[in-house]
Amino acid sequence: MGSYYYANNNQQFSMATPETRRKPNILVTGSPGTGKSTLGQQVAEKLGFEFIEISKEVRENNLQGEFDEQYNCHVLDEDKLLDHISERMDSDDGGIVVDYHGCDLFPERWFDVVVVLRCSTEKLYDRLKSRGYTDFKIKENVECEIFGSLLEEAKESYKEEIVHELQSETPDQMEENIEKICELAAAFKNSDNHME
Numbered sequence: 257m258g259s260y261y262y263a264n265n266n267q268q269f270s271m272a273t274p275e276t277r278r279k280p281n282i283l284v285t286g287s288p289g290t291g292k293s294t295l296g297q298q299v300a301e302k303l304g305f306e307f308i309e310i311s312k313e314v315r316e317n318n319l320q321g322e323f324d325e326q327y328n329c330h331v332l333d334e335d336k337l338l339d340h341i342s343e344r345m346d347s348d349d350g351g352i353v354v355d356y357h358g359c360d361l362f363p364e365r366w367f368d369v370v371v372v373l374r375c376s377t378e379k380l381y382d383r384l385k386s387r388g389y390t391d392f393k394i395k396e397n398v399e400c401e402i403f404g405s406l407l408e409e410a411k412e413s414y415k416e417e418i419v420h421e422l423q424s425e426t427p428d429q430m431e432e433n434i435e436k437i438c439e440l441a442a443a444f445k446n447s448d449n450h451m452e
C-alpha cells in the first residue's frame with residue numbers, strides 16, 4: 257500500500273502509512289500517572305524525535321470542549337485535536353512520540369509502535385495523590401488501571417503485534433523501557449517495508 261490522499265479545506269494532503277513513513281511514530285499510552293510524559297520525553301530526546309504531549313497541546317492551543325463539573329476539567333474536543341495534529345502525524349517523515357491516556361480516538365495508520373505503561377495501584381495512588389488529585393479522580397484513574405482499560409483499548413485499536421505492555425514502577429524499569437522503545441524504533445528503521 258502506498259501513500260494516499262484526502263481533501264481537507266480544498267487542500268490535498270498526502271497521508272503516510274507504515275509503509276511510506278521514514279521514521280516510526282510511537283504512541284505512549286496508559287492511565288494517568290503511569291509515567292507517559294516522563295518516558296515519552298526521554299525517548300523523544302534519545303531518538304531525536306518530536307514529542308507531542310497531548311494535554312499540553314490541548315492547553316496551549318485551545319482544543320478544549322465543554323467544562324465537566326464532575327471531573328473539574330474541560331473535556332477534550334477530539335475533532336479539533338485531530339485536525340490540529342493531522343498534518344504532522346500524516347507526514348512521511350514520521351519520528352513523532354505522542355503521549356496520551358487514550359488511543360482509540362487516533363487513526364490507526366498514525367502509529368507504528370504502541371506502548372501501554374502499567375503500574376501497581378499502590379504506586380499509582382501515591383503518584384496521583386501527590387499531584388493533588390481529588391479522591392474521586394484518583395478512584396476513577398486507579399480503577400481504569402485495575403481493569404487494564406488502556407491495554408484493552410490499545411489491543412482493540414491497533415494490530416496486536418505493535419502493542420507492547422510495559423511495567424513502569426521503578427527507575428530501573430523506566431530505563432529498561434526507554435531502551436526497549438529505542439530498539440523497537442531501530443527495528444522499524446531496519447525493516448524493509450518502508451521507503452529509505
Ligand SMILES: Nc1ncnc2c1ncn2[C@@H]1O[C@H](COP(=O)(O)OP(=O)(O)O)[C@@H](O)[C@H]1O
Nearest residue numbers: 288289290291292293294383424425426427430
Ligand atoms: N518507572 C517509574 N519509576 C519511578 N517513578 C516514576 C516512573 N514512571 C513515572 N514515575 C513518576 O510518576 C509521576 C507521574 O509520571 P508522569 O510521567 O507525569 O505520568 P503520566 O504522564 O502518565 O501522567 C512522576 O513523578 C514520575 O517521576
